[in-house]
Amino acid sequence: MRSYGELVEKTEKLNKKISDMVLQEECLRTGIPAEQLLKKMKNHYAVMRESVESGMTGEWRSLSGLVGGEAVLLEKYRESGKSILGNPVNKAAARAMAVAEVNAGMGRIVAAPTAGSCGVLPAVLLTVQEMSDATEEDAVQTLFTSAGLGMVIAERASVSGAEGGCQAEIGSAAAMAAAAAVELCGGSPDQTAQAAALALKSFLGLVCDPVAGLVEVPCVKRNAMAAVIALTAAEMALAGIKSAIPLDQVIDAMASIGREMSCSLKETSRGGLAVTPAAQKYKDHLAR
Amino acid sequence: MKTDYPKLLLKEGEPVKVGSVFDLLGPVMVGPSSSHTAGAVRLGLMAAKILGAKVKQARIQLHGSFAETGKGHGTHLALTAGLLGMKPDDRRIREASQIALEAGLETVFENVNLGDVHPNSVRFLLTGWGGEKAEINGSSLGGGKILITGVNGFEVEFTGEYPALIAIYMDYPGMIAEITKLLAGKGINIAQMKVSREGKGQNALAVIETDEPITDILSSEMKKMPMIEQVMFIDPS
Numbered sequence: 270m271r272s273y274g275e276l277v278e279k280t281e282k283l284n285k286k287i288s289d290m291v292l293q294e295e296c297l298r299t300g301i302p303a304e305q306l307l308k309k310m311k312n313h314y315a316v317m318r319e320s321v322e323s324g325m326t327g328e329w330r331s332l333s334g335l336v337g338g339e340a341v342l343l344e345k346y347r348e349s350g351k352s353i354l355g356n357p358v359n360k361a362a363a364r365a366m367a368v369a370e371v372n373a374g375m376g377r378i379v380a381a382p383t384a385g386s387c388g389v390l391p392a393v394l395l396t397v398q399e400m401s402d403a404t405e406e407d408a409v410q411t412l413f414t415s416a417g418l419g420m421v422i423a424e425r426a427s428v429s430g431a432e433g434g435c436q437a438e439i440g441s442a443a444a445m446a447a448a449a450a451v452e453l454c455g456g457s458p459d460q461t462a463q464a465a466a467l468a469l470k471s472f473l474g475l476v477c478d479p480v481a482g483l484v485e486v487p488c489v490k491r492n493a494m495a496a497v498i499a500l501t502a503a504e505m506a507l508a509g510i511k512s513a514i515p516l517d518q519v520i521d522a523m524a525s526i527g528r529e530m531s532c533s534l535k536e537t538s539r540g541g542l543a544v545t546p547a548a549q550k551y552k553d554h555l556a557r
Numbered sequence: 558m559k560t561d562y563p564k565l566l567l568k569e570g571e572p573v574k575v576g577s578v579f580d581l582l583g584p585v586m587v588g589p590s591s592s593h594t595a596g597a598v599r600l601g602l603m604a605a606k607i608l609g610a611k612v613k614q615a616r617i618q619l620h621g622s623f624a625e626t627g628k629g630h631g632t633h634l635a636l637t638a639g640l641l642g643m644k645p646d647d648r649r650i651r652e653a654s655q656i657a658l659e660a661g662l663e664t665v666f667e668n669v670n671l672g673d674v675h676p677n678s679v680r681f682l683l684t685g686w687g688g689e690k691a692e693i694n695g696s697s698l699g700g701g702k703i704l705i706t707g708v709n710g711f712e713v714e715f716t717g718e719y720p721a722l723i724a725i726y727m728d729y730p731g732m733i734a735e736i737t738k739l740l741a742g743k744g745i746n747i748a749q750m751k752v753s754r755e756g757k758g759q760n761a762l763a764v765i766e767t768d769e770p771i772t773d774i775l776s777s778e779m780k781k782m783p784m785i786e787q788v789m790f791i792d793p794s
Binding site for chain 2: 291295298299306309310312313316331332333371372373374375376377378379380381382383384385387390412413415416417419420423428429431445481482483484485538555
């Protein structure tokens with residue numbers, strides 16, 4: 270799949286959902302029956318749910334000790350009644366961070382599309398499913414929309430931080446979550462594209478500069494930020510707001526930015542946050 | 558690319574970089590890193606399968622990024638977990654050191670330079686409980702995908718995604734034909750194959766990846782072939 274725009278066009282002509290098309294294409298390409306693919310995706314969604322619940326216990330700490338146990342602070346703050354974000358957005362942010370904390374602590378997650386960006390999709394989908402009258406089956410189905418978009422991004426650009434910087438990981442995760450959220454809320458195929466474009470544009474140029482080379486700082490908290498942007502992008506698209514630049518072109522822009530990005534800012538920890546005095550201090554501490 | 562199925566979205570001749578939706582959503586894995594953790598588990602698992610016995614001692618040499626950032630990514634735990642037979646989604650990976658201790662598996666880690674190889678590379682020097690020995694080189698390519706690049710000093714290339722047959726034999730004309738005939742006779746289709754040898758008429762190693770699982774009958778028939786020194790069957794992991 271190379272063009273999400275063409276996918277939208279074909280989907281609207283057939284009066285279907287993006288997820289229907291992606292599922293059908295996957296059946297044809299792999300020869301695996303739809304029920305089996307749906308079953309596997311259902312298992313993925315179950316692992317996503319588990320990772321959210323496990324993360325919200327607040328018990329996970331990373332091996333380095335740099336991150337962990339903080340997602341639950343957002344929940345406590347919400348319970349205090351003083352939340353600025355309000356229920357759904359606070360929940361999504363906390364959940365995204367919780368899953369990323371599970372990942373950093375060597376717990377079980379679903380890479381979506383990568384391990385470093387694993388919190389965004391489960392946080393957004395679980396929260397939107399909870400708020401809408403969508404069923405678990407609906408949510409599982411929309412994961413195919415996310416995956417279809419991810420395939421287009423992987424074809425036209427990349428979902429790897431080493432190749433394209435953080436924009437390729439967390440940006441892709443946010444776009445995939447935004448598209449799925451729109452479909453889950455009954456939005457049109459074109460609206461899924463608008464949401465994804467709006468989300469991805471917010472991450473263009475974002476570099477991958479992890480402290481001490483670990484999937485911890487800034488990755489864990491960035492998952493929370495991406496969940497909020499994904500929800501905002503979905504809401505904008507559902508409200509009829511369009512991206513001036515079509516999604517495929519946004520993805521191409523991401524690819525070219527990724528190529529122009531210095532290697533020191535693509536997962537090598539030789540630039541950006543990774544070389545700040547504070548990061549050096551952590552690094553020295555870990556080496557001991 | 559063959560057009561043997563109706564295409565909805567793919568165009569003729571379009572290169573396919575991504576094989577499946579589950580390459581984008583998945584794998585289900587224990588964190589924190591698909592390359593440094595999930596891939597590392599798979600490398601350990603493949604290494605133990607190639608040894609073909611329960612591992613007693615493992616000298617594990619880490620190269621590049623595995624050496625530099627492995628500790629914080631749990632790469633040591635992941636490689637150990639794989640040697641113990643765990644899969645990338647096993648919740649016990651975090652406790653792999655303790656489990657290894659209980660199982661009597663001794664591990665020694667060293668940081669080395671393996672030369673011009675992928676940044677996430679490792680060499681295993683393994684000894685089994687029955688005195689078996691094996692040396693395995695491999696790399697973690699990202700997204701949990703791996704490549705085994707060396708077995709007992711032979712250059713190989715296989716991914717562990719297909720059932721694989723590894724045969725070490727004395728190089729002589731017609732040997733490959735005999736092996737492939739045997740496979741064809743059992744209705745097993747070859748997906749990929751690579752042969753390397755020390756020299757003409759010397760030891761050779763063939764790696765044959767197949768679409769169908771390799772059966773026990775085939776295994777015993779192959780072991781009976783006169784020029785075969787060693788044959789291993791590796792399930793996909």
